[in-house]
Each structure stands twice: as C-alpha cells, then as structure tokens.
Amino acid sequence: MNRAFATQVYWLARRSVVRTFRQPASAIPAVAFPLILLSVNTGGLHAATRLPGFPTNSFLDFALAFAFMQGAMFSTMNAGTDLAKDIQTGFLTRLSLTPLKSSALLAGQLAGVLALGLVQAIVYLTAGLAAGATIEAGIGGIAVLLLLSMCICIAFGTLGAFLALRTGSGEAVQGLFPLLFVLLFLSSMNMPRNLISIGWFRTIATINPVSYLIEGLRSLVIVGWDGQALALAFGIVAAIGLIALVSASRALKVRLARA
C-alpha cells in the first residue's frame, strides 16, 4: 500500500517538476523578478541604513529576505495555475477514474513548486552572496534559510492549489496575485517595524503574517540565531500550510466527487 502510494506520488511529482521547468514563461519571471526588485531596492534604499536604529549597514543584507518571500508568492501562482489547467483540460477528471489517492495527487502537484522553490532560493542566495551579502548565522543559517524558504513555498503553493481546486479557474488564481503583492508591500519588507513612523501602517505590518515570515528569514542574515523570530516564522508558516492543506483536501474531495 505504501509502495503504491509512493509510486503515485513519484509519477505525479515527476510530471509536475518536468512541467514546471518546461514553462520558461512561468519559471523565469519567478526567479528573475524578485532579483530585479531586490537590486533596484538595494540601490534605491541604501540611504535608509543611515537612519538611527537601522539594524544593519547593508540594505542588501536587510532586503535579501524579500526575494525569498516574493519567490514563494510566485509558487502560489504556479501551483494554482497548473492545477487549474489540469481541471480545465479534464486531466483531473481522468485521474479520478483511477485508484489514485487524493493525498498523492496533492503531494505530487506540489513537487514542482518545491523544485522551483529550491532553484529560486539557491539563485537568490548565490546572487546575494556574490553581491556582497553576509549570512550572520553562518553555514547552519544558510541551511535553515533554505529550509524556511522551502516551507514558505510549500505553504503558499498549497494555498494556490486550494484556490485552483475551489474555483477551477486559472484566472481566479492569477487574480490573487495583486492581493499577495499588497500583503508583501504592507509588511516590514522595506523598513523594520520599529522604524515605521506612520501608526496605521505599523499596525497593519504588525498583524500581517508576511512580516513575521520576512523577519524570520532576515534574522538569519542580519542577526544570526534569533530563536523568537525563527519560532514565529516557522509557527506561522506551519499554520498557513495546515489551514491551506485542510482546505485543499476538502476542496479536492468535492472536486473528485463532482468528477
């Protein structure tokens, strides 16, 4: 039984990974766009490091986490759009006629997200280090940075899968992108929360879970080992992932029952 499950996951994961990398129109912006914004913001906001209380004297170090977070948001789009395409083309309906386990379907679909997320994270890290960034938490910190980045990709990818299963429409999934963009920009992405002087903005950034994900990633780069920041980031990503997984599983059951 376990072997059959593994085989199902393997073939779906293989298909998902191959499909992801065969679509340069989806994969290339997911890697390149965060790097472009990172580069522009680093040059544009370097002067902000002169503010009293700014936690580092390198804006590149401060902003590096932003690239990981934005890359994870592209995962939502990619996972959701691919799954929606499977629904629209009838592939999911044909799968429902086979003895495939629904959990294998979800796990397999997310393999492409995980693979692209790993490539993205390695590219961002390499580019950051090449541009002069330093990771205060050292080699171990790099491993945790990649792990947290993967967890964020999986959680957001599952969210994208849920939306695709719920709506069955690639356009609806794409429509979520502006909302994710808003969450990203209304966070502590460009400025530490204690240096945001506009009260309502600081409040939004404080209740925005994306702030804590960015701060967890950032802590490894500019602080070293910050247990509280990491616990918050891993806790929040686990909560997002769990909610998305339960929602996606329910939506999949409904979708398969309809099929």
Added chain:
Amino acid sequence: MSVAFAVAWRQLYRLFTTPSLFLPSLLFPLFFFTAFAGGLSRVAEVPGFNFPAGYTAFQFVFVFLQSAAFGGVFTGFSIARDFESGFTRRLFLAAPHRSAVVAGWVLAALGRFLITATIIFGVGLATGMQVLGDGVDLFGLVVLGLLVNLAATLWASGVAMRLRTMQAGPAMQMPVFLALFLAPVYVPLDLLSGWVHAVASVNPISFLLEAGRGFLGGDPVHVAIAFGSAVGLAAAFSLWAFRSLRRAESAA
C-alpha cells in the same frame, strides 16, 4: 476627428462600465502611494534628504507620473484585447483614416489619466500632503503627466499593434515598470547608490520626477530638460506607433 472621438468614447465608456478594467489602473498607483508614503516615511529623516513638502508629497509625484504611464499601458491592454476579438480589424476596415483610430486611443488614455489623477490628488490632499507650488507650478506638473501619458500610450499601442495579442501585456508593462523604478523613486538622486545611481543619472524619467517634485515643492528644477525629455519620448513613440500601425494594417 469623428473617428477619433468615437474610438475614445467607446474606450472610456467600456472602461467606466467595467469595474475590472477601471479599478486596477486606479488601485495600482493608490497602493504604491500607501505602501511607499506610509511605510517609508522615516526615509525623510536620512541626512541629505531635503524636500520641503515632506515625504508624502515626494512620493505623490512618483505615483502621479506612474499613474500617467500605467494609464497608457492599461490602454494598450484594451487595444490588444480588441485585436484578439477582431474588433480592431473591423474598425480598420470602417475608418477612412486609420491614424484617427490611434488618435482615439490617445484621447481615451488622456481622459483615463485625468480622472485617475484627480482621484489620486484628492487622496493625497486628504492624507495631509503639502503643496508648496502655486497654480502655474501645478499646471506644469499636470502637463508633464499628460506628456508621460501620451508617450506611454503611444509605446503600448505600438506594441499592441505589432503583437496583436493579450500575451503582449508583459512586453508593454515591463519596460515601463523598469524605467520608472530605475529613477530616484524613494530618495533624491544624490542619495542613490551603486549601479542604480549610474542608471538613474541618465534615465530621462529621473528628470521628469525631479521636475515634478520641484513643481509640487514650489522650487522648479530641470524644467527645460524634463519637458524636452517628455516631448522627445512622445515624438519617438509616435514614430514607433505609426510604423506599428502600418504593420497592423498590412496584417488586417
């Protein structure tokens, strides 16, 4: 002229009766205004940042010119959609002078920008933005915005006429997005660093931004070079749009 007005009317009517078309072009600049003016206001305290009207006004000018540019780009999207649906082909067959169709798109984009700009300006004033310039300065800022809108519309319509598909969206949007962000968006030019400073120093958008901020701050700077750049961009993209029109005509 009647063709140009009819095309402009149709574009504007469809825009204001379809919220999914109008809202993104309004919300996009408002969102950037909120995120930048709200989240980065402490940047005004950086040594060397000297803009008397404050950070909200500093960011307003960027958002104002961005809405002008994106008003043109979003008009390009609807032109591409009309090509995909076959509407533009029928329009080309019906219009005695096809350049009037392009003029209609330009008029529609200008109308769209004026409405968006009015709303953004209202939001800016409501959030406490200081305006130190007088009426003449503000008129200068509006004319600068109209020229940017004209240039962006001609650019985007040129791309739409060449590619004639909605998939041309990123080709219209990305160069405009990059040109805008490779300018002094967050801080004055002198405070930029690295390669962004080098690129921003020669980017014509930088002069437009600095002139616009000068108008709002009541201390106009780089006025001649900014208007020269804006007119130059509009002239260059006119050529681009009309060459693209010839291509679209031969394909129709």
